[in-house]
Amino acid sequence: MAVHRRRRSxxxxxxxxxxxxxxxxxxxxxxxLRPQRRWLVAQPETIMKTQTILxxxxxxxxxxxxxxxxxxxxxxxxxxxxxxSMDADxxxxxxxxxxxxxxxxxAFGGNKARHMEFLFAHLIERGFDTVVNINHYHSNQARFxxxxxxxxxxxxxxxxxxxxxxxxxxNLLIGHLTGAEIxxxxxxxxxxxxxxxxxxxxxxxxxxxxxxxxxFSDIAxxxxxxxxxxEIDAQTSEAGVGDxxxxxxxxxxxxxxGLRLYARNTGKDWSASATAYSHTQPDSYEAVYIDRSTRVAxxxxxxxxxxxxxxxxxxxxxxxxxxxxxxxVFEAIHLVAKTxxxxxxxxxxGKSMSALIGEIRAGNLDPDVPVVFVHSGGLPQTFAFADQLxxxxxx
Numbered sequence: 001m002a003v004h005r006r007r008r009s010x011x012x013x014x015x016x017x018x019x020x021x022x023x024x025x026x027x028x029x030x031x032x033l034r035p036q037r038r039w040l041v042a043q044p045e046t047i048m049k050t051q052t053i054l055x056x057x058x059x060x061x062x063x064x065x066x067x068x069x070x071x072x073x074x075x076x077x078x079x080x081x082x083x084x085s086m087d088a089d090x091x092x093x094x095x096x097x098x099x100x101x102x103x104x105x106x107a108f109g110g111n112k113a114r115h116m117e118f119l120f121a122h123l124i125e126r127g128f129d130t131v132v133n134i135n136h137y138h139s140n141q142a143r144f145x146x147x148x149x150x151x152x153x154x155x156x157x158x159x160x161x162x163x164x165x166x167x168x169x170x171n172l173l174i175g176h177l178t179g180a181e182i183x184x185x186x187x188x189x190x191x192x193x194x195x196x197x198x199x200x201x202x203x204x205x206x207x208x209x210x211x212x213x214x215x216f217s218d219i220a221x222x223x224x225x226x227x228x229x230x231e232i233d234a235q236t237s238e239a240g241v242g243d244x245x246x247x248x249x250x251x252x253x254x255x256x257x258g259l260r261l262y263a264r265n266t267g268k269d270w271s272a273s274a275t276a277y278s279h280t281q282p283d284s285y286e287a288v289y290i291d292r293s294t295r296v297a298x299x300x301x302x303x304x305x306x307x308x309x310x311x312x313x314x315x316x317x318x319x320x321x322x323x324x325x326x327x328x329v330f331e332a333i334h335l336v337a338k339t340x341x342x343x344x345x346x347x348x349x350g351k352s353m354s355a356l357i358g359e360i361r362a363g364n365l366d367p368d369v370p371v372v373f374v375h376s377g378g379l380p381q382t383f384a385f386a387d388q389l390x391x392x393x394x395x
Contacts, residue, residue, distance in 0.1 A: 002009075002140050003211065006102075008010075010295070011269075012378075027196075029102075045223075049266045049267070049315065050230050050233060050266055051264060053226060053230070053262070053265060053266070053300060053302065054227065054228075054230060056300040056301055056302075057223065057227050057300065058228065059229065059370050060118060060121070060123045060223070060299075061118075061121035061122065061124075061125055062117045062118050063116075063117050063120050063121050063124075063147050063148075063151075063152065064117065065104075065106045065113045065114075065116055065117050065120075065148065065151065066101065066104040066105065066106055066113035066114050066117060067105040067106075067394060068104075068154070068231065068302075069231055070100045070101050070102075070103045070104060070231070071099075071100040071103055072097060072098070072099055072100070072101065072231075072232065072235035072236075072238075073098050073100065073340075074095065074097050074098075074239065074340075075096045075098055075336075075339070075340050075373075076095065077324070077339035077340055077341045078096055078101045078335065078340050079093050079095065079096050080093075080334055080339075081335055081338075081339050082093075082335075082357055082360055083359070085361070086361055090308075091367060092367050093360055093367055093369045094247070094293055094360065094366070094367050094368070094369055094370055095204075095241070095366055095371070096356075096370070096371050096373060097235055097236075097239065097241075097370060097371065097372045097373065098333045098340075098342065098367045098372070098373045098374075098375055099231075099235075099372055099373070099374050099375060100375050100378040101114070101228070101255075101374065101375055101376055101394065102204065102342075102343075102375045102376070102379060104377070106144075106147065106151075107143055107144055107146075107147035107148075107167055107174065107178070107282050108174065108377065108379055108380050109377050109379065110140055110144065110223075110376055110377020110378060110379075111220070111221070111225070111228075111374070111377060112140055112141055112143075112144035112375040112376075112377070113144060113171060113201050114221070114224030114225065114227070114228060114291040115141075115220050115221035115224050115254065115269050116129065116144050116145070116148040116220075117224065118216075118220040118223050118224060119148075119214075119220035119221075120148050120152055120154075120222065120250055121210065122214070122216045122254070123154075124152060124154075126210045127150045128154070128207050129143060129154050129155065129206055129207050129208075130154060130155040130156075130157070130198075130201045130206045130207065130208035130209070130266070131149055131154060131155070131156050131157070131208070131209060131211055132157040132159060132197045132198055132201075132208060132209065132211065133145045133156065133157065133159065133210075133212075134159045134161065134190045134210065134211075134212060134296065135158075135159070135160070135161060136160070136161050136162060136322065136323065136386050137160040137161065137162070137166050137171065137172045137184075138170070138171060138172060138322070138323040138347050138381055138384075140171060140376075140377060140378050140380075140381075142158055142160065142171055142346065143171040143174045143175055143178075143380065145158075145180075145211060146158055146174070146175040146178045146179070147174070147178045147192075149178070149179070149180065150178040152178050152204070155181075155201070155206065155208075156178075156179065156180040156181065157180065157181050157183060157194075157197045158180040158181065158182045158183065158200075159183050159185065159190050159193055159194050159197070160172060160175075160182055160184055160185070160220075161185070161186075161187040161190050162185065162186060162187045166184070167384070169383060169384045170380040170381040170382075170383055170384040171380050171381060172297035174381070179225075183197070188215075194210050195210070198210055198336065203304055205276040205385075217296050218254075218292050218295075219254070219292050219296050220254075221253070221254030221255060221258065221343075222254040222255075222257050222258040222261065222292060222293065222296050223258065223296055223299070223300070224254075224255075224258065225254065225255040225256075225257070225258025225259050226258045226259075226262045226265075226296065226300070227258075228255070228259065228262075229258065229259050229261075229266070229268075231263025232259065232260065232372060233262075233266065233268060237282055241370050243294060244269070244369075245269040245270075245271070245369050246268075246269065246270050246271075246369065246371075246372055247270070247271045247272075247273060247365070247370070247371045247372070248260065248263075248270050248272045248273065248371075248372050248374065249273050249275075249352065249356050249371050249372065249373045249374065250273070250274060250275065250352060250373070250374035250376065251274060251275050251277055251278050251348055251351070251352050251374075251376060252274045252277065252285055252313060254273070254276065254289075254292070254372060255376060256272050256273075256311070257272070257273045257274075257289040257292070257293060257306065257311060259272060259299070259305055259374070260272035260306060260310050260311060261296060261302070261305070261315070264304050264305075264306065264307075264310065265297075265302045265303050265304060268294070271312065271369075272310065272311050272312065273313075273314050273354075273355075273359075274311050274312065274313050274314065275313045275314045275351060275352040275355040276313060276314065276317070277318050277322060277347065277351045277352070278318050278319050278321065278322035279318055279320075279321060279322075285311070285313055286308065286310070286311045286313065289306060289311060290305065290306045290307065290308070290310075293305040293306040294306075304355065314355045314359065316355075316358075317329075317351055317354050317355040317358060318351060319351070322347070323347055325346035325347070325350060325351070325385065325388070326351075326354065327392075327395070328354035328357070328358060329346055329351050329353075329354045330346070330356070330388065331352040331353040331357075331387060331392075331394060332344065332350050332353040332357055333345075333346065333350045333353075333382075334389075334392065334394075335357070336353060342375070342376075343379060343382060343383045344375070344383045345377075345378030345379060345380075346381060346382065346384075346385045346388075346389075347378060348376060348377075348378045348381075349375055349376055349377070349378055349383050352373070352374075353373065356371065356373060370376055377380045
């Protein structure tokens with residue numbers, strides 16, 4: 001079998017393999033940190049393909065933030081509760097598994113810890129010591145950027161959009177605790193403020209960047225979840241469902257796209273459903289991630305990128321806007337907590353679980369195809385909706 005190695009010449013972001021990432025406030029041995037051991041339990045051909053992918057990923061610069069091999073659990077009581085709510089036999093509901101990336105540890109846990117390992121290595125390699133990040137104050141990404149800056153002794157400006165009067169709670173509070181300078185401004189001024197911050201920092205002798213101006217930020221998360229695919233591959237095999245069709249279930253974004261890209265390049269029969277969590281997310285979501293997957297495939301030397309039809313976007317569960325949960329979200333959070341002792345958040349995983357429950361009840365999912373729900377974290381924002389969650393009652 002031909003082994004496809006990472007291409008040495010990359011148009012958009014030339015990354016040197018196994019580059020030492022030096023930093024004045026970190027020990028010189030920091031570059032030696034390697035990912036935790038990854039267990040491969042699958043068919044021999046899949047193992048060979050997987051190992052080739054992992055070898056290519058290991059050539060990329062990275063820092064160590066996340067705990068890997070996060071738990072993989074079945075959710076039998078949730079499955080039974082959904083069946084009961086449908087007045088149906090449990091066999092009418094797919095087996096539901098959960099990939100617990102809320103347990104990555106760093107900064108309250110979540111999938112973004114995997115993303116930041118590659119993104120911050122990329123920034124440090126290019127000499128940046130200051131990051132200006134524009135994002136909504138609900139954003140888990142903003143929390144992880146602030147915490148990653150703290151870990152790497154970098155300066156962080158959090159340009160928190162549309163939060164002039166927002167309460168200091170959840171991700172915003174963690175951003176403050178981890179040392180980010182927070183700028184509470186209306187959204188229409190975010191770019192202007194960010195550019196001024198970069199100019200001021202550079203005038204003061206630092207090397208600042210607006211995070212969203214770095215192309216690598218678009219694909220770092222997908223790389224992290226191509227790697228995560230190898231964990232799920234092994235864990236589904238150990239659970240006895242490794243050789244049958246499986247539906248991955250998550251949110252619109254880099255993570256679910258990365259899992260589908262892993263499946264395409266290892267021959268796994270995994271479909272991928274991506275729940276929209278905002279009405280402003282473009283209809284071109286799939287096209288955007290096909291383009292980004294092409295860049296990841298080039299970087300890692302993969303056989304194939306994503307193609308049309310690889311990502312099934314689930315809409316109709318996002319509610320009025322980003323950051324505004326629906327009744328279905330509150331129901332999903334309560335149901336999962338009361339049946340499995342697992343906590344979801346109202347902005348992201350709650351909406352994704354609401355969509356999963358809704359699609360099962362609507363009869364839109366094959367009960368013979370197990371579902372793997374990707375828990376991407378987000379716990380801090382659960383407390384931002386304490387009153388609504390406390391007072392919620394089922395209809």
